[in-house]
Amino acid sequence: MGFPLLTSLLLCPTLALLVILATPPARAGFVRWTSLVSSAVALVLSALLWARYDAGAGGLQFTELVPWLPDVGITWHMAVDGYGVALLMLNSLVYFAGVLTMWDLAERVKEYFAFMILLVIGVYGVFMTQDLFLLFFFYEIAVVPMYPLILVWGSTRKEYAAMKLMLFLLAGSALLFPALLAIYHEAGLGTFSLVELAAHTFDRDFQLFVYPFVYIGFGVLAGMFPFHGWSPTGHVAAPSAVSMLHAGVLMKLGAFGVLAVGVRLLPEGAVYWAPLFAGFAAVGVVYGAFVALKQTDFKFVIGFSSVSHMGVVLLGLNLGVMGVAAADAFNGAVFQMFAHGIMTALFFSTVGFIYDRAHSKTIADFGGLGSQMPRAVSIFIVAGLCGAGLPGLASFWPEMLVFLAAMKTMPLVGVCVIAGLVLTALYVLRVFETAFFGPPNPRWKDLPDLRGWELLPRGLLVAVLLFFGFYPRAMLDLIGSTTQLLAAGF
């Protein structure tokens, strides 16, 4: 066992959390810097993982195995495949950009960063663990801090949003927890190790019965139609960086969970249910776009666009399971998780900036903002175009791969979701036209634009979108071997 990179990556925010907890609340500057340093180190570690991961060999790497509670079969088992590496990188990028986005926060700084880092820790844990118990444990760690984060630092019906989010997600967990225990008992191996459980073949009837619990349980967090209601409300109410983490990373936990637990342990169940769930996902793609068209609040538009884009992820997963174009569909789904994560982080980071200055996120309040905040608007436009699936930005590739698989597997569904591209362009351009173009509104003439270091987090995310837009190989080479292994099973 070499240097425990994964545990180090997990420890990095954990240490920061402990330091922050020990810091007196008055020393806000120290709290900020601690968070920033920890996120920067985490970013470097993730980059290291990416560079060191042997994509040619594929499979689980960087394995760390320490028995923890041997009596019930819980092990500190950390290892990642190509998907894990990509998603850890996503989390690090959003974490780093998120800390910088909230740099100017003035209210309860210590508590805010403590909760935010707790959330980040949970996400890291889920992406790297190979133990079912730990996975669920970290999953809950990631989900629970959302409640105080929205309740205390949020806006726009925050009590309602926080409660709604919590109820939905806990309902998801309520489906999930019995399902996971059932898997543990049914296998009868006395272990929570995902690797060992994956090697066990579950009874077909068991798989058919349990899979929907797992899929819907995780799917709620992935914004699965029709259980997506918590997500736009939550996006809107949360403070910027929490929206970034929430839409950028947290929703990916759901999709990742479906892959890591549902598809991996219960393949036959997944195959059985795939056509139905693919149908729901496709409806989600078009439905989200239509609803986004009618929103009057920036953040609601992005919230429903997330429902639509996460629909692409879920569609990809289900199409992959159906096996006709499995590799393309899985590649597309995972790539889309990453691309959508970066894109929404960019969206919320920029909208947060505008909101903090203007104290409004009603689209119609603005107009001609392009001449008052050219940089912020340009960056928002980049994110918007990425959302519209424009080539040259990261989202184009995964969408293309998923659409390709859809055309091959379910042509009618494929045509519908591709036609949805027009709607996507429509709701994005509608925001541009109303808020950014047109005669400038004198009310906003004193708004400051992004400057100096404020450009750093947004610039970083834009660069990532462009990089993967022009060089998709960087991603596809990383996740390709994992996909091959996975696709071989279907």
Added chain:
Amino acid sequence: MDPTAITLATTFVPFLAFAVALLFFMRQPVVAKAIVLAGGLVSVAGSLVLLAGGPREPVRFLWFSSGDVTLHFGFIYDGLSLAFGAVVALITLCIQTYSVGYMAKDPAQTRFFAMLGLFGWAMLSFVYAVDLLQSFIFWELVGLASFFLIGFWYEKPAAAAAAKKAFIMTRVGDVGLFIGILIILNTVGMFDIPGLLDPETGLRAQVSPGMLTLVMVLVFVGIMGKSAQFPLHTWLPDAMQGPTPVSALLHSATMVAAGVYLFARLNPLFMASEATLLTVLCISTVTALLSSTIAMVERDIKKVLAYSSISQLGFMLMALAAGGFFAGVFHLITHALFKALLFLCAGSYIHHCDSMEIEEIGRRGGRKMRWTTAGLLIGGGALAGIPPLAGFWSKEEIFAALSHNGAMVFVAAAFLAALLTAYYTFRMIFLILLPASEEHHGDAHGHGHDSPAVMLGPMMLLAAGAVLAGFGGGWLARLLDVEREHHTLLAMLPAIGVVALGIAWAWWDFGRRSAARTGLVARVRPLHTLFVNKWYIDAFYAAVVARLTDLLASFFHTVENKGLDDGFDGAARGFVESGWLTARLQSGWVQSYAGTAVVMFALFGIYLGLR
């Protein structure tokens, strides 16, 4: 030098110019202009070197592979890409140079020039692309650049709306194209254009005729959006909201040309599908006629030119669909030259006369701008098809191709469209040259002052092209490697006659001293209303398509709010209420507790007794 390196320089240097100008020289427009012009110059040089090198084998690099998709990035060097690439680079540079004068006073010049760089990059990359998906990517980016340039003056609501409309309408077409491309990949397993065209192993050999028709019709839907064919043409006239040099670029060698170019690129595949060809022929014929009629009554000089573009694009597609590959490509190139010229002339008039109304330009002494007027005459003559200007030769090829194809109705339609073209072009020319009355106060307008040399230079260059390009037909045919038939003077007579008739008609209506200057159409009220309202196509879109979308969106919005959200809230409230209901049992009244206990014991006793 390595042709790959040259192509990379030709295509990507404009992109670098765009990025550098936008990122570092936002406040130094002079530097930004210099950079973009230098980029344009590199493109011209590179494309000319490539052209001089002649056709050669394509090059490909692996871009990525995923599952069964393998995507290459590469360049194709056949006569088509070489010839058209050079035309694109040249015209782009001309327009960039002209813009130095035209946009001199605009405060956001850097952004303008940067976007021109972006446009050049996207279009040139599209032209040289060897892979169908690569083509599609740059095709979309051409659309993006158009979006930014049409909406350049974004503070004008009309410009913002026009930009959005252009993007959305072409997007509608692109959905068709995208589906078509994905079907191609799913059936043949590759995007490589030379591979797809191969008669032995390509698309034709691998799919059924019905499938081929489906795919090619889908591809054509994309072309309809991009090349503004009926019924997806209405974005193009609105796109006039952009600065005039943008219109010149959009209408000549880029954007709308992309659609026709894609058709030519995939020509053998289209040729293999009779049903598609007939569809294309019908749509392009309708487009050519319909847009000509609107141009006959349009008062705005840029809009007349816009509708003439639509009509000429229809011409090109008619030729291509009739099997006249050479004719279509030839007209694409000559049209690019003279239409760019016409728009630059229009810009020059607008710059000086401060009006877009044709009659107003005439009234304010537009004709006294000698160089511009000369350009207008040459460009207009070429558009109308006066021999020996460029447009005459390429149109002549189109007539020939159509008559070979057989169906007389299309030949007749083409002649009619040509007649109308000559009529509306000379209507415009006569209204400017022979105005009914003229203003004589001050010397703010006209009076012999013409545009600066930096604007006139490119115009003269394009004018030379519009005069001479017609004689390059033989050379182009050799480059494209096609047979070109010999045209006798006798065969050309109908074409000449039609043009003469159109001009004479225009002169009767607008030219002669006692002309009413209203035109024939204006005297036929219903027709006039129909044409002025652009055949009510936009009205239809607003009334039906837009409203339908809105209705659907409202429906889903209601489902979300009233259905899902309220349902959730109701369920949550139900839980809370049921909690209150059970809580009421805890009333604190000993009597009620005792009563409950008695009832329960009694029930339990009955249960035991019955067991």
